[in-house]
Amino acid sequence: xxxxxxxxxxxxxxxxxxxxxxxxxxxxxxxxxxxxxxxxxxxxxxxxxxxxxxxxxxxxxxxxxxxxxxxxxxxxxxxxxxxxxxxxxxxxxxxxxxxxxxxxxxxxxxxxxxxxxxxxxxxxxxxxxxxxxxxxxxxxxxxxxxxxxxxxxxxxxxxxxxxxxxxxxxxxxxxxxxxxxxxxxxxxxxxxxxxxxxxxxxxxxxxxxxxxxxxxxxxxxxxxxxxxxxxxxxxxxxxxxxxxxxxxxxxxxxxxxxxxxxxxxxxxxxxxxxxxxxxxxxxxx
Amino acid sequence: xxxxxxxxxxxxxxxxxxxxxxxxxxxxxxxxxxxxxxxxxxxxxxxxxxxxxxxxxxxxxxxxxxxxxxxxxxxxxxxxxxxxxxxxxxxxxxxxxxxxxxxxxxxxxxxxxxxxxxxxxxxxxxxxxxxxxxxxxxxxxxxxxxxxxxxxxxxxxxxxxxxxxxxxxxxxxxxxxxxxxxxxxxxxxxxxxxxxxxxxxxxxxxxxxxxxxxxxxxxxxxxxxxxxxxxxxxxxxxxxxxxxxxxxxxxxxxxxxxxxxxxxxxxxxxxx
Numbered sequence: 093x094x095x096x097x098x099x100x101x102x103x104x105x106x107x108x109x110x111x112x113x114x115x116x117x118x119x120x121x122x123x124x125x126x127x128x129x130x131x132x133x134x135x136x137x138x139x140x141x142x143x144x145x146x147x148x149x150x151x152x153x154x155x156x157x158x159x160x161x162x163x164x165x166x167x168x169x170x171x172x173x174x175x176x177x178x179x180x181x182x183x184x185x186x187x188x189x190x191x192x193x194x195x196x197x198x199x200x201x202x203x204x205x206x207x208x209x210x211x212x213x214x215x216x217x218x219x220x221x222x223x224x225x226x227x228x229x230x231x232x233x234x235x236x237x238x239x240x241x242x243x244x245x246x247x248x249x250x251x252x253x254x255x256x257x258x259x260x261x262x263x264x265x266x267x268x269x270x271x272x273x274x275x276x277x278x279x280x281x282x283x284x285x286x287x288x289x290x291x292x293x294x295x296x297x298x299x300x301x302x303x304x305x306x307x308x309x310x311x312x313x314x315x316x317x318x319x320x321x322x323x324x325x326x327x328x329x330x331x332x333x334x335x336x337x338x339x340x341x342x343x344x345x346x347x348x349x350x351x352x353x354x355x356x357x358x359x360x361x362x363x364x365x366x367x368x369x370x371x372x373x374x375x376x377x
Numbered sequence: 378x379x380x381x382x383x384x385x386x387x388x389x390x391x392x393x394x395x396x397x398x399x400x401x402x403x404x405x406x407x408x409x410x411x412x413x414x415x416x417x418x419x420x421x422x423x424x425x426x427x428x429x430x431x432x433x434x435x436x437x438x439x440x441x442x443x444x445x446x447x448x449x450x451x452x453x454x455x456x457x458x459x460x461x462x463x464x465x466x467x468x469x470x471x472x473x474x475x476x477x478x479x480x481x482x483x484x485x486x487x488x489x490x491x492x493x494x495x496x497x498x499x500x501x502x503x504x505x506x507x508x509x510x511x512x513x514x515x516x517x518x519x520x521x522x523x524x525x526x527x528x529x530x531x532x533x534x535x536x537x538x539x540x541x542x543x544x545x546x547x548x549x550x551x552x553x554x555x556x557x558x559x560x561x562x563x564x565x566x567x568x569x570x571x572x573x574x575x576x577x578x579x580x581x582x583x584x585x586x587x588x589x590x591x592x593x594x595x596x597x598x599x600x601x602x603x604x605x606x607x608x609x610x611x612x613x614x615x616x617x618x619x620x621x622x623x624x625x626x627x628x629x630x631x632x633x634x635x636x637x638x639x640x641x642x643x644x645x646x647x648x649x
Contacts, residue, residue: 144546163549174541177548179565179642189551192561196554199561231645249551 095120095253095285096141101150102320103136109320110136114150116304116323121335123279123286125296128306132321134289137306138257141287142167155252165193168251168284170259175242176230182241183226186213189249213248220244220274236267240274247282256288260295272298280336301334303327423612431612447601448620454596456624458514459586462521463575469522470529470571471564477530478537478567479559488534495527500588507593517589524585525578529571536570537563569643572636576629583625 096118103111111133118124126134139145140152143163152159154166163169176185187209192199194209201209217223220240222233230238239259246254260268260275276299279286290296296303307324308316385393409422423431436448473491476483503520510516540563548562587599594600598621605613636643 142546142550163546165550165552167550169547169550171543171547174543175547177544177562177566178646179640188561192548192557193552196557199553199557229642229645231642245547246550251550 095122095155096287097153097156099151099153101140101147101152103133103140103145104148104320108317111306112320112322114323116326118285118287118302120285121283123299123301123333123335124288125300125303126287126289126306127291127293127296127303128321128324130291132306132308134306135257138255138287138289141253142169142255165189165249166251167253167255168246168249169255169257170239170242170246172258172261175259176238176245178230181227181229182217182222182233183210183213185230185241186216186244186248189245193249213244216244216248217241220278234267236263236271239263239271243274243278247278247284250282251284254284254286256286256290258289258291261291268295275299283335297329301329301332303329420609420611423615427612428616431610432616435613435616448617451596451598451601451617452620452624454594454600455586455590455598458517458590458597459521459582461514462518462586463525463578463582465518465522466526466529466578467571467575469526470533470574471567473530474533474571475537475559475563475567477534478540479555479563484534484538491527491530495531497523499524499585503589503592512593517586517594520585520589521582525582528581529574529578532574533567533571537567540566565640569636569640572632576632579625579628583621587621 096116098114098116101111101114102109114137126137128134136145140147141159143160146161160166169175177188180188187201188199190209190212191201194205195201200206214223214226217226220243222237222240222244225233225237230241233241242259260271263271272295279299288296288299293303303325304323305325305327306321308319308321309324310319405422406425409424412419412422413424432448436446439445440447473487477487477491478484499520502523503516506516506519506523510519544562545558548558553561586597587602590597590599591603598617602614602617
């Protein structure tokens, strides 16, 4: 089954053609990595999937229906920065989505509904390895923990599609490896299709089932204005990764074992190092 | 070690900070003593004893004519006007600033006129206010509101507009409506800035208050200062000015503390 269909999409800003004749269909539960040089329209493409921008020509279908013209809860998003709300605690950040959906007048839940939601939010936080940080503010978390929080916040809405805009680009390698494991596990466990923009090919091959490259095929200075980027390569990662099943490559990551902070004990020296590094690298102010 | 790298300790900071205050007091005392030595009846730079006597009369002795303690009745009259003005301004600012910052349609409608109105010198409007609204409390409060609100609205709507677009989009993907985005995402992040805006506008608010009181009032700190000016009563004017300054400083500190108490997350990003 196809989750997202992109039919002959063009995006122009005035005279500037950014993307031209993009055709793509994404299977349900796929993990697509969009790669390409800077300025090739990856982020513009993601914004169109999000509904933040409209294609100039062509159309985008989500589960067979035309994409709504503005962002909505069926498509979650995690950015590199500004993904979480600085004025809410970690717990508040995870609770706010369901609160906004459930209480259309005040955007707040009270009483039993609130306690049930808080419980759900706590287990989601434990899932992404943030247990124990419920009452901190995002500014008190390290970059990697903030991105874990952003993932938890987005996943609370159970989106059909999760859009990631270079979400791990600003993290250092150790932390990034940890969060890659988390991302893989979440994709395996949560029924969602993932589209991720990245400039890191290694990351793309680590996580994705399919890699789509954007490129300007005509890039001479006089051509830059009138010719946009388009889809130049479309690679299925081999051996194929299928959501919910491990492959030869991924066999080392068993569900629930990617994050030691949530487990409280270690499975080996390498993991131990990773976890203690995660805990001590960013001492809280 | 370079000077740029030398930081004073806690005690040193306290000493350094109090030096200028001490200097001001010493210079005044010296100048006052010199003048009083020449002419014991000098009224321009009274001695501390005259201040003490004036404060005693104004603050702790009932007025012979009205039976009121003048300093306190003046203070309440002035603070009432000031707080009414600032309160109305804050409410107007919150409504207009949020609407302008959040809704592109309202921004197109109101931003130009507010930018224009904020350039009108408020004191030039004072005669109009006195003519239109009479000499009572209304015109004084309205002057403060007119003087302070356009700045606050522009400040707040700029703050709101500078919230990262990603944050608003994120709220939309969490199923927020326009109203809920304003209520749960924008408002909490605008409030600390509004409080800081009010702190910055305390000075102008006092300016408008004292100007209005100087022209027409029957009580108030500004009224008293301009009244006793006729008798060259520097022994009353100086304590009154110091008292007004203290009030402003206390309100500034109070608002700052309130902001830290209610919005502990504000400014955390920068301190990391």
